[in-house]
Amino acid sequence: MSVRRKSLLSVGAALATSIGLGLSTLGGMQATIANSAPNQQAPRLFAQQKLQNLTIVFPTRSDSTDLQTKANAVAAFLSKELGIPVTAQIGDDTAAVEALRANRADVAFLSSRPALKAEQLANARLYLAEVRENYSGKYTYDSVFVVPSNSSLTTKNSAKATLEQLRGKKIAFTSPTSGSGFIFPVSELVRQGFVPNRDRLDGFFGQVSYGGNYSKALQAVLRGQAEVATVSEYALYAPYITAEEKSKLRVLYKISGVPAHGIAIDDDVSPADREKIINALLKLNQPANNQLLRNLYNSTELVRVNHNRHLAPVRDALKRVGIEP
Incomplete structure (x- = not known):
């Protein structure tokens, strides 16, 4: 994409609003890992020229701690x-997308919805997806409706019969921007004919609340403030809840195929350099380097994915609930 085209796109608050996330800027210490060659840190001024330096944005996530140090270690490995x-720069998903759009970053780790926004605003695309041991589909995972283990709600022989039991119940969604904690569950409710879109949830549920994150949504159920919560399947493990808390919960219904987080590369990076970056990142799968990857976001492996095919489920879900991708 040309710099001119990117400059015509809105920034700041408009970007944050369109993604549905809070506006922020890249934060924390920035660490540049330099080799011995001189003049290597001059910015790239023209698209598709030979890559002379690389900036990667690592978004903060609730299950990541001391992320700058861990990102620095990955940066050092890739530099070599x-x-x-x-x-290595740290910021939220909104900041990561804006950095790609403004040519301040070349690569970003992104969840599925921001990845769609990065495609729209920066023509960046996902080339790799993260694998976790607690993902049901390797590089896809389940969105789950969770209830207390002693709940009278039961899993029926059809989705419609199971979800019908939620009529009039108190539900705690994760947040209005969460894929597995809101978009996919609401998409399923629309698909089954219980609600017409995301704006009519009050017509089906007795009470709708938002935890703000996985842990808080689950805590609402554990404390009796909600009868059901919607989260990612991996939120039923530490660090989100304890094993004792997990024993007090069970999955009522699951939606498979939620796209895993991935790694987007800006279109200003030439195909040859892009392939070098991908191959370098894939070396994090090797036993000698794998702990660097695991330290970031508890991922065990990176796999190549097709951008359109990987993100198709979230595109469909957004359309169904009435949200612009």
């Missing part, structure tokens, strides 16, 4: 593999 300086 690529032979160029690599800078």
